[in-house]
Amino acid sequence: xxxxxxxxxxxxxxxxxxxxxxxxxxxxxxxxxxxxxxxxxxxxxxxxxxxxxxxxxxxxxxxxxxxxxxxxxxxxxxxxxxxxxxxxxxxxxxxxxxxxxxxxxxxxxxxxxxxxxxxxxxxxxxxxxxxxxxxxxxxxxxxxxxxxxxxxxxxxxxxxxxxxxxxxxxxxxxxxxxxxxxxxxxxxxxxxxxxxxxxxxxxxxxxxxxxxxxxxxxxxxxxxxxxxxxxxxxxxxxxxxxxxxxxxxxxxxxxxxxxxxxxxxxxxxxxxxxxxxxxxxxxxxxxxxxxxxxxxxxxxxxxxxxxxxxxxxxxxxxxxxxxxxxxxxxxxxxxxxxxxxxxxxxxxxxxxxxxxxxxxxxxxxxxxxxxxxxxxxxxxxxxxxxxxxxxxxxxxxxxxxxxxxxxxxxxxxxxxxxxxxxxxxxxxxxxxxxxxxxx
Amino acid sequence: xxxxxxxxxxxxxxxxxxxxxxxxxxxxxxxxxxxxxxxxxxxxxxxxxxxxxxxxxxxxxxxxxxxxxxxxxxxxxxxxxxxxxxxxxxxxxxxxxxxxxxxxxxxxxxxxxxxxxxxxxxxxxxxxxxxxxxxxxxxxxxxxxxxxxxxxxxxxxxxxxxxxxxxxxxxxxxxxxxxxxxxxxxxxxxxxxxxxxxxxxxxxxxxxxxxxxxxxxxxxxxxxxxxxxxxxxxxxxxxxxxxxxxxxxxxxxxxxxxxxxxxxxxxxxxxxxxxxxxxxxxxxxxxxxxxxxxxxxxxxxxxxxxxxxxxxxxx
Numbered sequence: 001x002x003x004x005x006x007x008x009x010x011x012x013x014x015x016x017x018x019x020x021x022x023x024x025x026x027x028x029x030x031x032x033x034x035x036x037x038x039x040x041x042x043x044x045x046x047x048x049x050x051x052x053x054x055x056x057x058x059x060x061x062x063x064x065x066x067x068x069x070x071x072x073x074x075x076x077x078x079x080x081x082x083x084x085x086x087x088x089x090x091x092x093x094x095x096x097x098x099x100x101x102x103x104x105x106x107x108x109x110x111x112x113x114x115x116x117x118x119x120x121x122x123x124x125x126x127x128x129x130x131x132x133x134x135x136x137x138x139x140x141x142x143x144x145x146x147x148x149x150x151x152x153x154x155x156x157x158x159x160x161x162x163x164x165x166x167x168x169x170x171x172x173x174x175x176x177x178x179x180x181x182x183x184x185x186x187x188x189x190x191x192x193x194x195x196x197x198x199x200x201x202x203x204x205x206x207x208x209x210x211x212x213x214x215x216x217x218x219x220x221x222x223x224x225x226x227x228x229x230x231x232x233x234x235x236x237x238x239x240x241x242x243x244x245x246x247x248x249x250x251x252x253x254x255x256x257x258x259x260x261x262x263x264x265x266x267x268x269x270x271x272x273x274x275x276x277x278x279x280x281x282x283x284x285x286x287x288x289x290x291x292x293x294x295x296x297x298x299x300x301x302x303x304x305x306x307x308x309x310x311x312x313x314x315x316x317x318x319x320x321x322x323x324x325x326x327x328x329x330x331x332x333x334x335x336x337x338x339x340x341x342x343x344x345x346x347x348x349x350x351x352x353x354x355x356x357x358x359x360x361x362x363x364x365x366x367x368x369x370x371x372x373x374x375x376x377x378x379x380x381x382x383x384x385x386x387x388x389x390x391x392x393x394x395x396x397x398x399x400x401x402x403x404x405x406x407x408x409x410x411x412x413x414x415x416x417x418x419x420x421x422x423x424x425x426x427x428x429x430x431x432x433x434x435x436x437x438x439x
Numbered sequence: 440x441x442x443x444x445x446x447x448x449x450x451x452x453x454x455x456x457x458x459x460x461x462x463x464x465x466x467x468x469x470x471x472x473x474x475x476x477x478x479x480x481x482x483x484x485x486x487x488x489x490x491x492x493x494x495x496x497x498x499x500x501x502x503x504x505x506x507x508x509x510x511x512x513x514x515x516x517x518x519x520x521x522x523x524x525x526x527x528x529x530x531x532x533x534x535x536x537x538x539x540x541x542x543x544x545x546x547x548x549x550x551x552x553x554x555x556x557x558x559x560x561x562x563x564x565x566x567x568x569x570x571x572x573x574x575x576x577x578x579x580x581x582x583x584x585x586x587x588x589x590x591x592x593x594x595x596x597x598x599x600x601x602x603x604x605x606x607x608x609x610x611x612x613x614x615x616x617x618x619x620x621x622x623x624x625x626x627x628x629x630x631x632x633x634x635x636x637x638x639x640x641x642x643x644x645x646x647x648x649x650x651x652x653x654x655x656x657x658x659x660x661x662x663x664x665x666x667x668x669x670x671x672x673x674x675x676x677x678x679x680x681x682x683x684x685x686x687x688x689x690x691x692x693x694x695x696x697x698x699x700x701x702x703x704x705x706x707x708x709x710x711x712x713x714x715x716x717x718x719x720x721x722x723x724x725x726x727x728x729x730x731x732x733x734x735x736x737x738x739x740x741x742x743x744x745x746x747x748x749x750x751x752x753x754x
Contacts, residue, residue, distance in 0.1 A: 065717070069482055083481075083720050090483035181613065182698050238568020238575070241610030243698055246569050255570075380719050384503065388703050391614055 017049045020316050021074035023064050025303060026056030028264035029135060033336035037324050052320055068092065073308035075317035079131055083379055084123055084306065085425070088130050094307040095128040099318035106328025114327055118369050119301035119342045122376065125425035132325060133301020133342035135333070137262050138363055139189040140297070142355075145278035147174075147257060155282045157294075159197070159226060162285045166234040169257045177230070178247040178256035181240035184390040185375075185382070187227060190260045191390070192372045193284035193298040194223035200291035200437040201430035204370045208427050210411050215404040219291070224393060224400035226287065231394040240395060252277060260284075262302070266355040267338030279355040283362045293436045297362055300371035301342050368435045377424065378414055385410030469733070475726035482722050493727035504728065507706040508735075510618045514707070515686035518625035522682060525626060526633035527675075531663055533634070534641040544638070547631035555628070559695035562624045568608035575608035582607055612696055617705040621692050629685070633678050640674035641667055676747040683739045687732065708732050 022038065024031045031054055038052035057063055061081035067073045068087070087093045100112035100120075107114055112129075116136060123131035148154070151172055156162040166176035180186040195203045199219025206214040214220065236256045239247060251259040252273045259265070266279050273279065286294030305325075307317040323329070330346025333339050338356060340363065341347045349357055375382045389406040392398045398406075418424075432438065442450070476493055480486035497504040529547060533540045550558060565573050585602045592599055611620040644667065652662045668675075690709035693701050701710045708728060716725030 062717075081718070086481055086483060086720055090481070092483060181610075183700060184702075237606060238572075238608035238610050240615075241566070241568045241613035246567065250569060380721070383714065383719065384703070387700075391702060391704075395615070 017051055018313050018316060020050065020052045020076065020313055020320050022052060022054040022076040022320070023060050023074040023078060024054060024056035025058070025060050025078045025080045027058055028268040029303065029337040029339045030267070031056035033333055033339070034134075034324065036332070036336065037329050038320075041320055041323050050316060068308060068310075071310045073310055075311045075313055076305050076307055076321060078134065079123075079304040079306060084131060084304070085377055087306070087308070088123070088125060092309050093130040094309050094311060094314045094318070095130055096132055096307070096318060096321070097128055099322050100129060100132075102322065104328075105323050105326035106330075107326075111322050111326070114343050114346075116301075116342055116344050116369070118371075121428060122300055122371070122373065123304060123306070127426075131304040131306040132321060134303035134305050134325060135264075135301070135337075135339040136299065136342040136347075136363075137264070137302030138297055138299035138340070138359060138369075139193055139260065139262055140281040140283055140359060140362060142251065142259050142261055142265055142279060142281055143257060144254065145280045146276060147254060153257075156285045159194075159285045159287045163230070163233075166230070166258075170234070174254070175236035175239075175250070175256040176234035176258060177236065177239075178242075178250040178259040179231070179235045179239040179394075180242065180244040180247045180261075181235075181394070182243045184387050184394060186244070186260065187231070187390055187394055188372075188375065188386065189262070189298055190284065191223055191227050192370075194226050194287065195220050196296060196298070196370055197284060197287040197292040197294060198222045198226075198290045200293070201296070201370050201432055201435050202291070202437070204372065205429040208373050209429065210374070210415065210424065212412070212415070213408060214411070215407040216401070221400050221404050222287075222290075224403050228393050228396060228400055228403075232396045235394070240391070248272075252279075263340055263356065263359045264302075264338075266353060270338070280358040281355070281362060282358075283366075291437060293367065295366050296368055296370055296435055297366050298371055299363070299366075299369035303339070368430070370430055370435075373427070374411075378410075381410045381414060472726045472729050475722050476730045478723045480722045481720045482716075483720070486723075489723065493723045494731070496724060497727055497731065503703055503706060503711060504708075504731075506703050507708045507711045510705070510707045511687050511689065513618055514621065514625065514689060515683060517619075517622045518629075519682040519686050521622070521626045522629045522633060523678065526630045526678075527637055529630065529634045530637035530641055531667060533638055534667070535659070544635065547634050549631065550628045551632045555691045556695055558624065558628055559692045562620075562692075563612055563696055566611035566620060568610055568612075572608060574611065578603055578609065579607050614697065614702050614705045617693065617696060618707075621689075621696070624692060625686075625689075629682070633682075636674060636678055637671055640671035644670050672747065676744065679747065680740050680743050683743055684736055687736050687739065708735075 022034065024034055034054045034056075038054045042051050060078060064073060064077050065082070068077075084093070101110050103109070104111040104114045112120065115133070119133045119136065120129050122133070123129065143155070151168070153165055153168060156165050169176040192204070192207075195207070199206075199217065199222075203214075203217065203219045203223075206217060207220070236242075236247070236250060242250070247256070248259065248261070248265065248269050249272055250256045252269050254274075254277075263281075266273075283294065283297050286292070305321055307314050307321070311317050325342060327343055327346055330341035330343040331348045331351055333341045334347045334356065335351035338353065340352075340356065340359065347360065349360055352360060375386070385406055389398065389403050393400065393403040475486070477488065477490060478486040479489045479492070529543070533543060537543070553561075564571050566575070568575055570576070582603045585600050589599045589602070610616060648666050648670075649662055652666060657665070688709055689707050690713070693705055693707050693710050694713070697705050697710075701707075701714070706714075709732070712725050712728040712732065714725075715721045715728060
């Protein structure tokens with residue numbers, strides 16, 4: 001049979017096949033889970049001629065950007081290194097609201113109500129949701145429980161205890177903190193956590209509302225001082241020249257005892273972690289005299305998915321998203337990919353590794369989550385103000401006050417020269433009282 | 440003299456492919472880039488005409504462009520000059536038939552057959568501050584030896600040796616020192632190519648000149664200065680132009696060694712261009728960088744050619 005014959009003999013039902021193409025970020029969590037769910041969805045909708053094709057790449061953004069520009073994008077795209085707000089402003093993102101109001105797969109509630117509170121806020125504007133989280137991210141400090149047991153170290157509850165722990169680690173001939181110095185952004189999440197510990201969610205609100213002087217506020221400067229002190233005293237020598245892979249290898253290799261990272265660390269380092277390494281987490285410790293509730297943690301949705309406005313089958317794309325991120329499939333996410341589901345109560349502890357279970361302890365014990373939104377909103381501010389200033393702060397080359405002033409100066413520029421036709425999206429401030437903090 | 444029709448068809452058929460390819464892939468994109476540089480455009484919405492605003496922003500709004508340009512000049516001054524001097528030195532040595540010349544020629548040229556991305560990754564490992572870092576490893580060995588030697592010297596009441604004056608491991612590939620750390624890499628990577636270029640020119644010089652100079656009692660240096668250098672001047676100029684262009688256009692080393700995340704302390708012009716267009720979607724600003732980069736390359740080449748313009752020397 002020739003190739004031409006094959007083309008002519010495709011059955012009519014197959015030629016009318018509607019393909020939902022899903023472009024994923026193939027990194028820390030992999031794409032196995034999404035592919036399995038896609039196969040299940042395709043099998044269930046075979047009669048309708050619907051097929052979901054999931055592909056992934058570490059450089060997914062570079063692959064899909066030209067396709068977005070020429071109006072031929074995949075149906076669903078993961079947001080990684082994609083300026084989402086630019087797409088929203090240009091009308092290139094399809095709102096999820098029609099799907100969010102439908103019942104969730106595997107639950108009686110509307111899909112919207114099944115998400116962990118706050119995780120849909122990241123890409124919400126004008127009452128519409130433009131992206132949904134594909135996973136749940138939380139920021140924490142990782143350690144090896146076995147190493148801690150052997151040295152008699154205990155998990156610190158306060159920043160002073162953390163500082164003292166680092167001294168003990170150093171005395172044992174081990175570097176206290178590994179750091180992904182090539183990406184100073186990694187310290188940003190720790191900094192934001194410390195801002196909350198020092199000033200409560202009110203300080204986070206000031207930052208997210210882009211208030212004048214939000215960073216020069218004493219609470220934010222205090223947090224910068226704690227971070228700088230820790231970096232200068234306790235970062236592994238040479239850390240500022242290490243990539244995330246190098247520093248994480250230092251950690252799993254036992255040459256550094258602690259590392260701040262998101263909950264994807266375990267899965268990302270799975271192949272390099274030696275047997276017997278008991279990876280566990282603890283939350284950013286409380287700051288003595290700080291106003292923040294130390295049970296809160298810096299967390300938000302991760303691996304966000306959006307449907308481009310130029311998608312050929314936006315309704316199918318929304319339906320597949322509703323199926324993928326649902327109470328029905330949430331339990332298998334942790335077991336297959338090591339990711340925590342953004343669905344409320346969706347992740348079953350028994351399906352998780354002990355490392356992720358320790359992260360779940362932090363998540364389940366928290367009365368709420370907080371996060372910052374500036375780095376999503378103002379990419380240029382991140383590149384030009386935050387990263388260089390953070391780098392210098394960590395190397396001890398500028399004072400905490402100067403660091404905070406540089407962040408504020410960048411925001412002043414944004415306030416004074418807003419991009420025409422692009423208002424800053426709505427922000428729902430965190431409620432201090434609800435989060436167990438005094439207002 | 441007028442060409443016949445067949446001749447015209449012949450000429451056009453040979454010129455047309457090159458003409459169309461050049462127009463499609465060089466001339467047209469260049470004109471488009473020039474137009475983009477006069478617009479504010481995020482690649483998605485409708486472009487807005489802003490005149491020379493992007494060029495003003497390059498110098499007025501932020502010092503990123505100036506910092507990046509300084510880094511290119513540092514690379515040119517240190518990397519370019521050392522490459523030129525070393526390649527001339529090695530070419531002269533090989534020209535004078537040192538033993539094992541062919542082996543040296545192959546060895547020096549070897550880095551040229553490796554892709555610049557692979558070379559950058561190799562140097563990332565060399566500079567690493569982890570146990571993989573050969574350079575830091577060697578420095579630590581030296582430091583230990585010096586400290587140990589100083590222990591013995593002080594026991595004998597002798598003066599101390601100087602130790603390495605910075606903490607080890609040293610973050611050579613850290614953002615702050617990256618530009619200077621790229622200089623040895625450029626030298627290692629480029630010397631072989633220029634050496635072969637200059638050597639080819641030197642081998643065209645008739646041996647009789649050197650024989651005559653030897654009879655007159657000229658030293659090796661005088662022979663090099665008065666015979667070799669003047670007679671390879673044209674090739675030297677070409678090499679200089681290549682180096683200037685290469686240092687101004689440098690991208691991959693910084694991009695790889697900074698893990699696609701250069702900062703103001705490590706940016707060069709080409710990485711600013713890329714980051715503006717593909718990370719920040721500021722196509723207008725990025726195009727303005729591209730236009731200025733083109734102007735700089737053009738002017739530098741012109742200046743280099745003009746400075747070295749003399750009539751060809753013939754003995």
